[in-house]
Amino acid sequence: MENILEINNLCKKYEEFALKDVSFALPKGYIMGFVGENGSGKTTTIRSILNMAHKDSGKISVFGLDSEKDSIVIKERLGVVFDSLYLAEHLNPKQIERQLKPFYKDWDSKEFARLIKDFGLPEKKKVGEYSKGMKMKFMIAIALSHKPELMILDEPTSGLDPVARDELLDILTEYIQDENHGVLFSTHITADVERIADFVTILHNGKVWFTGDKDELAEKYQVIKGSEDDIPSGLMEKMIGYHNYRNGFEALIKTEDTIGLTDEFVCEKASIDEILVYIAKEDKNERNSENGKV
Amino acid sequence: MKEILKMARFDYDLARSSLVPEFLFLLMVVAFFELLFTPFVAAGLLFQIPLSISLLHSFDMKNDFGKIYGILPVSRKNIVHGRFMYLYISAIISEIIAILIAVLSIALKLNRFLPHQGVLIQLADQQFSFKSFSPFIAIVAVFAFLCVVNAVMESFGQINGRDNDARNIMILIISVVVIMFGYIYLAYEKEILPQLDSIHFPASKSTQIIICILINIAAAAFVAVFSHITASIVSKREL
Numbered sequence: 001m002e003n004i005l006e007i008n009n010l011c012k013k014y015e016e017f018a019l020k021d022v023s024f025a026l027p028k029g030y031i032m033g034f035v036g037e038n039g040s041g042k043t044t045t046i047r048s049i050l051n052m053a054h055k056d057s058g059k060i061s062v063f064g065l066d067s068e069k070d071s072i073v074i075k076e077r078l079g080v081v082f083d084s085l086y087l088a089e090h091l092n093p094k095q096i097e098r099q100l101k102p103f104y105k106d107w108d109s110k111e112f113a114r115l116i117k118d119f120g121l122p123e124k125k126k127v128g129e130y131s132k133g134m135k136m137k138f139m140i141a142i143a144l145s146h147k148p149e150l151m152i153l154d155e156p157t158s159g160l161d162p163v164a165r166d167e168l169l170d171i172l173t174e175y176i177q178d179e180n181h182g183v184l185f186s187t188h189i190t191a192d193v194e195r196i197a198d199f200v201t202i203l204h205n206g207k208v209w210f211t212g213d214k215d216e217l218a219e220k221y222q223v224i225k226g227s228e229d230d231i232p233s234g235l236m237e238k239m240i241g242y243h244n245y246r247n248g249f250e251a252l253i254k255t256e257d258t259i260g261l262t263d264e265f266v267c268e269k270a271s272i273d274e275i276l277v278y279i280a281k282e283d284k285n286e287r288n289s290e291n292g293k294v
Numbered sequence: 295m296k297e298i299l300k301m302a303r304f305d306y307d308l309a310r311s312s313l314v315p316e317f318l319f320l321l322m323v324v325a326f327f328e329l330l331f332t333p334f335v336a337a338g339l340l341f342q343i344p345l346s347i348s349l350l351h352s353f354d355m356k357n358d359f360g361k362i363y364g365i366l367p368v369s370r371k372n373i374v375h376g377r378f379m380y381l382y383i384s385a386i387i388s389e390i391i392a393i394l395i396a397v398l399s400i401a402l403k404l405n406r407f408l409p410h411q412g413v414l415i416q417l418a419d420q421q422f423s424f425k426s427f428s429p430f431i432a433i434v435a436v437f438a439f440l441c442v443v444n445a446v447m448e449s450f451g452q453i454n455g456r457d458n459d460a461r462n463i464m465i466l467i468i469s470v471v472v473i474m475f476g477y478i479y480l481a482y483e484k485e486i487l488p489q490l491d492s493i494h495f496p497a498s499k500s501t502q503i504i505i506c507i508l509i510n511i512a513a514a515a516f517v518a519v520f521s522h523i524t525a526s527i528v529s530k531r532e533l
Binding site for chain 2: 047050051052053054071072073074075076078080082086087088090091095098099100102103104
């Protein structure tokens with residue numbers, strides 16, 4: 001499979017946060033969900049891809065080109081949508097089109113007009129007066145009008161109502177149909193990833209916790225439930241985000257570690273949401289145990 | 295160059311809807327002063343400085359333009375050069391309009407419609423007579439001053455952040471006042487520099503044109519240097 005986006009050992013250090021050896025790849029023709037809790041480094045990674053943040057080390061290739069050296073060529077072929085409107089709020093769609101069109105040689109005015117119409121966006125209204133959902137659709141219309149090969153979306157569904165979210169996901173699914181495009185979208189709404197993504201990258205504390213096929217993730221981890229008294233020796237260390245309740249315990253565990261467990265334990269398929277929660281709990285457990293040691 | 299022009303156009307498109315009332319106001323100011331005392335007409339152009347800069351600054355702050363600058367297929371340096379280019383072009387347009395109005399008012403001898411009374415009117419009459427001070431050199435000089443102010447303000451704004459605009463304006467005003475009073479002190483008290491009323495511009499049209507062109511070139515060079523300095527500093531920063 002040809003990779004449309006490839007990140008290898010990306011490192012970026014800020015005062016209170018660092019991306020550590022972030023590596024993942026998105027093959028052409030697929031959608032990748034980029035998930036992680038707030039502050040996990042999703043936006044920093046996206047900003048690094050766009051050369052808005054200057055990486056300390058590592059390599060980022062988009063369409064096989066270097067993200068720093070070939071930044072301008074890459075951006076011609078890239079569609080980007082952020083979580084908030086970054087266009088002039090006092091202008092209407094036509095005025096914004098006039099403003100942005102000269103930058104893209106493949107800008108298609110007919111396509112832009114079609115998308116504005118299809119998305120039901122009022123043409124004469126200032127974009128600043130649009131609803132959140134309309135602003136998001138407008139940014140997508142702008143991004144799609146210059147026929148990008150890769151779409152990068154940072155938290156596009158946050159703050160959208162379920163109907164607008166559903167429409168947005170449909171747009172992305174349609175975009176990917178011809179198998180020559182790619183989509184990387186960051187979100188903390190994991191239901192969106194479950195619905196449309198083929199690949200998932202989970203970022204946690206600036207590190208890649210998992211990257212790969214979404215189905216592989218579903219097969220790899222399970223939620224284990226049971227009584228604390230029944231836990232055999234050695235199993236506790238394998239559990240992620242162990243949490244003890246009044247009636248028993250719950251944790252995330254690798255499917256391979258469940259082999260040979262007795263029927264006293266209940267193992268269920270883990271959703272991405274649950275995986276994120278257990279990763280966060282594991283962090284909390286580690287902090288607590290460190291504090292306990294002190 | 296293509297990228298710089300695209301960015302200058304980007305800024306023009308951004309400000310265009312607000313430019314019409316600004317421009318009409320500017321035109322009124324220019325025309326008003328033109329009819330009264332020609333050489334000082336260019337002072338009217340100064341109104342354009344706070345208007346055009348604050349307009350773009352407010353757009354920059356209101357709209358999260360750091361993101362669009364990160365998305366557009368343009369280098370960071372050219373984004374900065376584009377902004378300076380836009381400011382320079384808008385200043386040039388103001389200069390051309392002022393000169394055209396001056397040419398028109400002198401050709402039509404508009405001063406004959408002024409009532410011949412009061413000091414200002416006498417002053418206006420003197421200026422229309424071309425005796426001591428060429429109105430065109432005055433216009434070009436103020437244009438050059440405008441370019442310097444624009445370039446300094448934009449540079450400060452981009453390097454130190456728009457939040458410090460008020461401070462930047464204060465620094466600029468204080469600098470101008472210090473230079474002005476310094477000149478007056480050195481020229482009239484110490485008699486080291488030539489006094490303004492003793493300066494006589496050459497009456498020859500060709501010499502005046504050369505002086506105007508040189509002032510324009512100097513202004514363009516100043517803007518280009520500031521654009522370059524700002525772009526070098528800003529391009530190293532993250533968006």
